[in-house]
Amino acid sequence: MLVIVVENIPPRLRGRLAIWLLEVRAGVYVGDTSRRVREMIWEQVERGVEEGNAVMAWSTNTESGFDFMTLGKNRRIPKEMDGIKLVSFLPENGVVGDEAVIG
């Protein structure tokens, strides 16, 4: 299973993603692809994302059962905690305060 969520990307990239994936909601693409095809699709996102941002999540053989990667500016950023990938949510002004202690 593969999910890509995009925000503020040019229409040509949105169209391009629909070549392999299904756009189930605005900017939300799902599909089931091999690793090679997934990497190929992500390369297209990297090339066409411009000012927008994107995240791709896919099922894989990790502790959490999936993995994800991001591209572009977003308040949610991936954060690794003891080998588990989590997500930190930045405050609105973008300034990171005292770092929360988790775990």
Add this chain to the structure above:
Amino acid sequence: MTEPVLPPLKPILMKDRMSVLFIEKGNLDVLDGAFVVVDKTGVRTHIPVGGVACLMLEPGTRVSHAAVTLASRVGCLLVWVGDGGVRLYASGQPGGARADRLLYQAKLALDDDARLKVVRKMYAMRFHEEPPERRSVAQLRGIEGVRVRKMYELLAKQYKVEWKSRNYDHTEWGSGDVPNRCLSSANACLYGICEAAILAAGYAPAVGFIHTGKPQSFVYDVADIFKFDTVVPVAFQIAARNPGNPEREIRLACRDAFRQSRMLQRIIPTIDQVLAAGGLAMPKPPDEAVAPAIPNKEGIGDVGHRG
């Protein structure tokens, strides 16, 4: 001209795809670079054309130039079919992209000894046992005919379908009884993906070994290997229920059968295996051959896809 922003489209492997999709009506076009079907009320449906082996276009569809171009870029075979899948015409992926494969296939077909070996391998895979020794292609074809008729009768009995014989008028849909119509419909699905696979592997659909003289002779040869394991039981199963819309039921059931038998993973390796039984080596380019001035770009698709 500025450099295009997105990388060029390339086909993906046949085995990573869905088998078939039928489009009944609407205009096929390209919007924002995506393949869409627009119906008369303006509703548009995206088709993930890059992930489909072949698209069956029924009467009531129109295709724009841009849509055909896009389909060929991503290696999706467009097949124009009549009502219920009676085959009319095919295009979208021109084929013949690999001279070495075409020459290899032709060499096997022209060499009597190699052709017999290929035919024997086809029968062995199909009936899951070696055919009798020292028989000609014609004799094997006769043995096959008897066996196939028996298999039809057996399956008909198993699914409790009244069966006379395989009998249909290819020019007129609706002639023929329900089991025969179901079989024709199911075969159309199978032929579509077989042709897509043959083209993707770089071979010619017209150069057959058991079948000859038709534009799709090799398609029939390859389809026959899979036929009785996939679409024939499906056709009889549906025919036994005698549903209101057999074509739709057939398509759904065929797609399931293809997925369960991992057909798209197996089909290209099977083609290679059958041809390898001929015992001839893939031809090497002659010594005086000059490599292309512009090297071919590497893709992640099958060898027969035009990159």
